[in-house]
Amino acid sequence: DQQVKQNSPSLSVQEGRISILNCDYTNSMFDYFLWYKKYPAEGPTFLISISSIKDKNEDGRFTVFLNKSAKHLSLHIVPSQPGDSAVYFCAASATNTGNQFYFGTGTSLTVIP
Amino acid sequence: GAGVSQSPSNKVTEKGKDVELRCDPISGHTALYWYRQSLGQGLEFLIYFQGNSAPDKSGLPSDRFSAERTGGSVSTLTIQRTQQEDSAVYLCASSLAGWEQFFGPGTRLTVL
Numbered sequence: 076d077q078q079v080k081q082n083s084p085s086l087s088v089q090e091g092r093i094s095i096l097n098c099d100y101t102n103s104m105f106d107y108f109l110w111y112k113k114y115p116a117e118g119p120t121f122l123i124s125i126s127s128i129k130d131k132n133e134d135g136r137f138t139v140f141l142n143k144s145a146k147h148l149s150l151h152i153v154p155s156q157p158g159d160s161a162v163y164f165c166a167a168s169a170t171n172t173g174n175q176f177y178f179g180t181g182t183s184l185t186v187i188p
Numbered sequence: 189g190a191g192v193s194q195s196p197s198n199k200v201t202e203k204g205k206d207v208e209l210r211c212d213p214i215s216g217h218t219a220l221y222w223y224r225q226s227l228g229q230g231l232e233f234l235i236y237f238q239g240n241s242a243p244d245k246s247g248l249p250s251d252r253f254s255a256e257r258t259g260g261s262v263s264t265l266t267i268q269r270t271q272q273e274d275s276a277v278y279l280c281a282s283s284l285a286g287w288e289q290f291f292g293p294g295t296r297l298t299v300l
Contacts, residue, residue, distance in 0.1 A: 079230070107287060118192070118279055118291030119231070164231065168287070175244060176289070178223070178231035 078102050079167050081179035089187050094152040096182050098165030101146065105167040105177075110139060110150045113162045113181070122163070123150070155186045190214065192292035194280050200298045201270055209265040209295045213282030220263050221289060222255055224276040231279065237263065270299045 080099045088094045098108075106127035111119035125132040125139045125148065132139050138151045152159055165179040193212045201207050213220050222234040233247035237257040248254070252270075257263040267274055277296050281289035 077230070081230075109287070111291075116293065118281070118293050120291065121288045124287065166231075175233050175236060175246070176221075177233070180228070180230040 077180070078105075079165055079177045079179040081163075081165055081182050083182050084180070085183045085185070087185045087187060088155045090157060091154045094150075094155045094159065094184055094186065096150040096152075096163050096165075096184065098148050098150075098179055099146060100148075100167050100177075102167070102169065102177075103146065104169040104171075107168045107170050108139070108141060108148050109166045109168075109176070110137075111164040111166060111178075112159075113164060119164055152184075155184075157186045157188050160184055160186050192280055192282050192290050194278075194292035194295050196295060197293065198296045198298075200300065202300050203272060204269055206266065206268045207270055207297065209267075209278050209280075209297070211263045211265070211280030211282075211292060213261065213263070213280070214290055215261075217282035217284055217290070218260070219283045219289075220257055221281045221283075222263070222265050223279045223281065225279060225294075226273075226276040234265070234278075267297075270297075272299050275299045 109124040110122040112122045113119040123137050141148045162181045162183045164181045166176045168176045195210045218239045220237040223231040235255045236244040252268045255265045277294040279294045281291045283289045
């Protein structure tokens, strides 16, 4: 039972444009969300997070939006750069029920120069 | 090396053999996680260690899987009597009491 879903396995975007990666979740107890970036043959690296008390968190070119009523979050990258080409994983946790994180299946982003 | 390290980076084994995968977390990190990623799948939680507390083993797929964390540092994931469906990348992550997990590069396990 996939509690965190990334329905787009891949995304291609022109350099300089906006990349929008989407993530949906089913468990209303989730209150902490993270995005990880993964290059081939490397482990995932933390990118940005958001707590359920917020609906937006921004860090440089990266912004995460959270819509709790829709159980949906998205990662915006603007402007997109070729170095952003990687697999992006969304993860969620219910902080009051332990520290288990649930990951999506990932979206492979290709930024075309 | 300040990051999480895992060994071996690649492991090929025959069905029915036992394997041990090692994880060296970042020094001082109290939490350690094991995940696996099968082809085309997301990261599947396996087990979580936090300090001296009993580990959360709720993600282990069968009793062939076990893990230990000795001295609150190095962890070993053991898979007994490996099956072909165990083939995956096994990832280890560590963290402080906060939420950001630092991942190792993973061990790619192939069971023939």
